[in-house]
Amino acid sequence: MPQYQNTSVDSNKLIIGNYKIEFASVGSSVADSYDNLGAGIISSFGHNISMYDVQAGNAPDPIEGVATETFTITGELIEYDGEKLASAFGGLLTVGSTATDASIIYGGGVTTITPKCFKLTNTREVSGASEQTVIHVYKATFDNGPQFTAKSDNDTDPINVMAFTLTGKLDATRTAGDQLYSIRKWVD
Numbered sequence: 140m141p142q143y144q145n146t147s148v149d150s151n152k153l154i155i156g157n158y159k160i161e162f163a164s165v166g167s168s169v170a171d172s173y174d175n176l177g178a179g180i181i182s183s184f185g186h187n188i189s190m191y192d193v194q195a196g197n198a199p200d201p202i203e204g205v206a207t208e209t210f211t212i213t214g215e216l217i218e219y220d221g222e223k224l225a226s227a228f229g230g231l232l233t234v235g236s237t238a239t240d241a242s243i244i245y246g247g248g249v250t251t252i253t254p255k256c257f258k259l260t261n262t263r264e265v266s267g268a269s270e271q272t273v274i275h276v277y278k279a280t281f282d283n284g285p286q287f288t289a290k291s292d293n294d295t296d297p298i299n300v301m302a303f304t305l306t307g308k309l310d311a312t313r314t315a316g317d318q319l320y321s322i323r324k325w326v327d
Contacts (some may be wrong), residue, residue: 184210
């Protein structure tokens with residue numbers, strides 16, 4: 140018989156399932172309108188920090204602190220929408236200019252990327268109430284251009300996937316302490 144360290148679990152505090160991933164212009168609030176990037180899966184996300192310290196050599200370290208902070212999101216997309224991809228990639232890609240070539244993306248030769256605001260939304264029902272967890276990354280860019288993994292025609296899951304990594308960076312125009320991301324949880 141197992142011995143549990145906690146006698147219960149508060150199901151209202153659980154986050155179950157995956158997230159819808161959306162993007163908008165930097166400066167967008169959670170309530171603003173976003174573009175849905177499409178079907179896929181979020182594999183992981185997290186707040187990353189690199190510390191610094193000044194070493195005296197013959198005394199305790201006199202100064203320690205946070206050198207850099209980022210928020211990384213990794214995942215895979217299975218839907219290919221040229222217009223959405225070009226927009227989300229912030230200028231790294233361009234899309235065809237007519238209705239007949241709107242699914243064509245072009246890449247290469249750019250020197251700057253415009254960051255985007257990203258929103259991950261997890262929605263579920265708990266005891267008849269709608270519960271939502273929203274991760275809002277204020278300013279992020281893709282770490283690479285599109286990355287495709289082709290599958291065999293005979294694979295049990297033959298859909299090609301586009302792996303991605305987004306890196307959120309501090310938005311110094313926001314209030315200190317709230318410059319990288321927020322995680323909000325609502326229960327209606």
